[in-house]
Amino acid sequence: MIPEAVSATRQAVAQARTVVVKVGSSSLTGPSGAGGLDGGRLDALVDAVARRVTGGGHVVLVSSGAIAAGLAPLGLRRRPRDLPTQQAAASVGQQLLAQRYAGSFARYRLPVGQVLLTGDDVVRRAHYRNAQRTFAKLLGFGVVPVVNENDTVATDEIRFGDNDRLAALVAHLVGAEALVLLSDVDALYTGDPRLPDARPVREVADVAALSGVQVGSGGSDVGTGGMATKLEAALIATGAGIPVLLTAAEHAERALSRKPDPALGTAFAASGRRTSARSFWLRHAAHPSGTLQLDSGAVAAVLDRRKSLLPAGITAVAGDFESGDVVDLVGPDGQPVARGFVAHDAADLPPIIGRTLAQLPPELRHEVVHADDLVAL
Numbered sequence: 001m002i003p004e005a006v007s008a009t010r011q012a013v014a015q016a017r018t019v020v021v022k023v024g025s026s027s028l029t030g031p032s033g034a035g036g037l038d039g040g041r042l043d044a045l046v047d048a049v050a051r052r053v054t055g056g057g058h059v060v061l062v063s064s065g066a067i068a069a070g071l072a073p074l075g076l077r078r079r080p081r082d083l084p085t086q087q088a089a090a091s092v093g094q095q096l097l098a099q100r101y102a103g104s105f106a107r108y109r110l111p112v113g114q115v116l117l118t119g120d121d122v123v124r125r126a127h128y129r130n131a132q133r134t135f136a137k138l139l140g141f142g143v144v145p146v147v148n149e150n151d152t153v154a155t156d157e158i159r160f161g162d163n164d165r166l167a168a169l170v171a172h173l174v175g176a177e178a179l180v181l182l183s184d185v186d187a188l189y190t191g192d193p194r195l196p197d198a199r200p201v202r203e204v205a206d207v208a209a210l211s212g213v214q215v216g217s218g219g220s221d222v223g224t225g226g227m228a229t230k231l232e233a234a235l236i237a238t239g240a241g242i243p244v245l246l247t248a249a250e251h252a253e254r255a256l257s258r259k260p261d262p263a264l265g266t267a268f269a270a271s272g273r274r275t276s277a278r279s280f281w282l283r284h285a286a287h288p289s290g291t292l293q294l295d296s297g298a299v300a301a302v303l304d305r306r307k308s309l310l311p312a313g314i315t316a317v318a319g320d321f322e323s324g325d326v327v328d329l330v331g332p333d334g335q336p337v338a339r340g341f342v343a344h345d346a347a348d349l350p351p352i353i354g355r356t357l358a359q360l361p362p363e364l365r366h367e368v369v370h371a372d373d374l375v376a377l
């Protein structure tokens with residue numbers, strides 16, 4: 001029997017007005033990946049997405065495959081390991097991928113809009129809002145946004161590297177009511193699905209339900225993250241109130257059907273409430289520019305009593321940041337406990353840390369991180 005909450009998850013995915021669909025490289029290429037895009041597989045995915053869109057739904061498609069599609073034209077046999085070659089392959093491949101999607105969606109007279117994002121676009125507040133407005137406009141026009149990481153310009157520092165987490169962040173960004181992760185495996189298994197005793201997990205009610213699940217380290221030959229990044233993405237999305245369905249791309253039609261199917265893939269129930277965009281990206285996307293080390297009293301004030309962080313509770317400062325940047329707050333043991341927007345430049349802090357506000361000149365007499373600008377980690 002299916003528990004009540006579980007049916008609600010599948011129901012929510014089936015009924016969602018806006019859904020983000022993420023498809024992995026391995027689902028768009030042939031078995032080895034080196035042969036480039038498989039037109040038949042791509043068309044089948046587009047058929048499923050188009051059905052949902054022409055039926056009145058909004059779909060944002062987060063598609064990997066740029067690097068895989070660029071391998072053959074560059075004479076490469078497998079996914080390169082170094083960033084510059086990956087970027088060259090992505091530059092060639094993204095163009096092919098976008099062309100294929102445009103041609104395939106044109107069969108349904110659906111226009112496609114290419115959106116290439118870097119980590120920075122979901123980290124910096126102004127960029128985040130900008131991306132949010134663009135998606136809203138595209139969906140309003142009836143366009144299917146096709147999203148990928150902007151691999152060609154992303155550096156190691158700002159790179160997501162895997163589109164699973166990117167898809168979870170995009171789901172929050174566009175206000176999606178569901179996230180569908182399509183891969184080359186039909187469900188989450190209790191262990192590596194190549195092992196004979198691995199069993200599919202149909203419903204994940206909460207994180208505790210994952211305690212017995214073993215996840216293999218690697219992905220396919222052309223993919224990146226494997227199952228680990230999919231689970232991470234599922235937890236990010238569900239934690240923000242967005243239910244997730246994970247299954248194989250070949251089941252895209254069933255996954256995007258308006259009729260929930262209890263025997264399909266793995267459904268992850270939403271566990272948290274939708275948080276503000278600001279605190280969501282602060283927690284999941286922001287790359288801190290520095291760290292502030294806190295004494296134990298400050299840790300308790302910030303975490304337990306939800307107080308602002310004052311100079312008196314800081315014992316050390318590291319990094320090069322300006323007021324408005326994101327910093328991690330670490331405890332006396334060096335472990336991050338919170339993250340927030342700092343209200344001082346790094347250069348101003350060393351002379352004032354450890355001192356009470358009354359001891360400071362008026363222009364520096366304010367909190368270092370305001371309570372409203374903090375999230376616990």
Ligand SMILES: Nc1ncnc2c1ncn2[C@@H]1O[C@H](COP(=O)(O)OP(=O)(O)O)[C@@H](O)[C@H]1O
Pocket residue numbers: 023024025026027182183184185187188189190191192193194213214215216217218219220221222223224225226227
């Ligand atoms: N517990 C597990 N359940 C399902 N798949 C797993 C598990 N552990 C490892 N995997 C592997 O993860 C792979 C999917 O990851 P990946 O190739 O990166 O997909 P994609 O290209 O769709 O992002 C599957 O092919 C499977 O072999």
Ligand SMILES: N[C@@H](CCC(=O)OP(=O)(O)O)C(=O)O
Pocket residue numbers: 023024025026063064065066067068090148149151161162163164219222223224225226
């Ligand atoms: N941005 C990269 C995809 C990276 C990625 O996450 O790949 P995958 O694990 O296949 O979803 C590309 O388009 O090749």
